[in-house]
Amino acid sequence: MSITIEANCPECDAPVQPARRPLAGEILRCTQCSVELEVTSTEPFRLELAPEVEEDWGE
Amino acid sequence: MQIAMLHTRLRTEERLLLDAFESLGVNVKLVDLRTVVFDPSDPGAWARVDLALDRCVSLTASTTAVQVLEHFGVRCVNSSRTIEVCSDKLSTTLALARAQLPMPAVRVATGREAGLEAIESIGYPVVLKPTVGSWGRLVARVNDRDAAEAILEHRDTLGSVRQKIIYAQEHVDKPGRDLRVFVVGGIAVAAIGRRSEHWVTNTARGATAESVDLTSDLRALSQQAAQSVGADLCAVDLLECPRRGLLINELNHSMEFRNSIDTTGIDIPRLVAEHVVSLAGATHQGVSA
Ligand SMILES: Nc1ncnc2c1ncn2[C@@H]1O[C@H](COP(=O)(O)OP(=O)(O)O)[C@@H](O)[C@H]1O
Ligand SMILES: [Mg+2]
Ligand SMILES: [Zn+2]
Numbered sequence: 001m002s003i004t005i006e007a008n009c010p011e012c013d014a015p016v017q018p019a020r021r022p023l024a025g026e027i028l029r030c031t032q033c034s035v036e037l038e039v040t041s042t043e044p045f046r047l048e049l050a051p052e053v054e055e056d057w058g059e
Numbered sequence: 060m061q062i063a064m065l066h067t068r069l070r071t072e073e074r075l076l077l078d079a080f081e082s083l084g085v086n087v088k089l090v091d092l093r094t095v096v097f098d099p100s101d102p103g104a105w106a107r108v109d110l111a112l113d114r115c116v117s118l119t120a121s122t123t124a125v126q127v128l129e130h131f132g133v134r135c136v137n138s139s140r141t142i143e144v145c146s147d148k149l150s151t152t153l154a155l156a157r158a159q160l161p162m163p164a165v166r167v168a169t170g171r172e173a174g175l176e177a178i179e180s181i182g183y184p185v186v187l188k189p190t191v192g193s194w195g196r197l198v199a200r201v202n203d204r205d206a207a208e209a210i211l212e213h214r215d216t217l218g219s220v221r222q223k224i225i226y227a228q229e230h231v232d233k234p235g236r237d238l239r240v241f242v243v244g245g246i247a248v249a250a251i252g253r254r255s256e257h258w259v260t261n262t263a264r265g266a267t268a269e270s271v272d273l274t275s276d277l278r279a280l281s282q283q284a285a286q287s288v289g290a291d292l293c294a295v296d297l298l299e300c301p302r303r304g305l306l307i308n309e310l311n312h313s314m315e316f317r318n319s320i321d322t323t324g325i326d327i328p329r330l331v332a333e334h335v336v337s338l339a340g341a342t343h344q345g346v347s348a
Pocket of ligand 1: 233
């Protein structure tokens with residue numbers, strides 16, 4: 001049985017379906033409103049607004 | 060063999076790396092540093108880890124974890140020393156100077172008065188940047204004394220104490236792009252140009268990647284730069300100066316590469332994964348021997 005992984009965007013409520021099996025901590029983008037979302041849990045699949053970029057972030 | 064990947068948020072790069080490790084048949088343990096507590100006197104499960112690959116977007120998380128892990132004897136990529144040198148533009152400048160590698164002229168000062176003198180001894184336009192920073196943030200081109208004085212005053216009154224370090228660099232009149240060379244295990248493996256209408260050409264700021272030839276000069280210089288900071292992996296950013304040729308601008312110890320794979324046709328995550336596995340293999344043998 002295939003299950004659909006889906007949650008709603010906390011910003012615009014659009015359904016968000018990851019293209020592949022999500023990982024905790026992964027960043028996804030809402031296709032509707034473009035906001036950055038972070039996967040905070042995979043079972044159950046949960047999304048939160050990704051934190052704002054901080055001063056010490058980078059590459 | 061046990062490899063851990065240290066992370067905070069997982070970017071496209073980390074997913075690509077995980078896929079690459081998987082295709083090599085190597086299982087990598089994901090470690091979200093936001094959930095970890097270290098006991099400096101008890102390595103616990105870390106004792107069995109052969110190598111930790113640092114892929115944190117947060118520099119604070121990286122430096123903290125890598126410091127403790129090296130104390131436990133875990134081989135870290137990059138090392139704490141390399142992270143320290145690459146993450147601070149002044150330390151990078153000193154390492155490049157020690158290795159006598161070409162770079163834009165730099166003056167460093169603390170305080171407003173000496174800061175202005177540093178700027179004027181280079182001559183306008185001059186580039187000011189925070190010594191610790193990334194993605195082109197707060198990098199400023201200053202064209203005259205009015206602007207210089209304004210920035211120095213803002214830094215003095217609004218900035219953090221770190222902002223009191225005035226790192227002034229000669230502005231290089233580059234041809235609408237800078238160059239980035241990926242160095243893996245001491246070998247330059249791919250190069251891109253980062254092109255933008257704006258003089259700041261970070262891809263995080265909207266610049267696009269274009270393919271460039273990895274010439275022998277570019278290769279040699281990038282490899283020397285990587286060696287000067289002891290990097291296992293890094294991206295070397297260079298500026299093409301019309302007068303002096305290739306100049307090294309900075310080194311990135313935890314490079315992003317998602318826009319560079321299609322452009323170069325080089326499977327950068329695969330090469331990184333292979334190198335990391337070979338380093339972990341060497342450590343593992345050392346332990347069991
Ligand atoms: N001295 C300079 N002359 C010309 N362009 C520069 C100079 N310094 C930085 N830049 C431009 O600004 C970008 C960001 O600067 P950089 O020193 O790499 O800081 P960051 O660590 O934020 O990426 C560079 O990629 C380059 O396009
Ligand atoms: Mg840069
Ligand atoms: Zn949305």
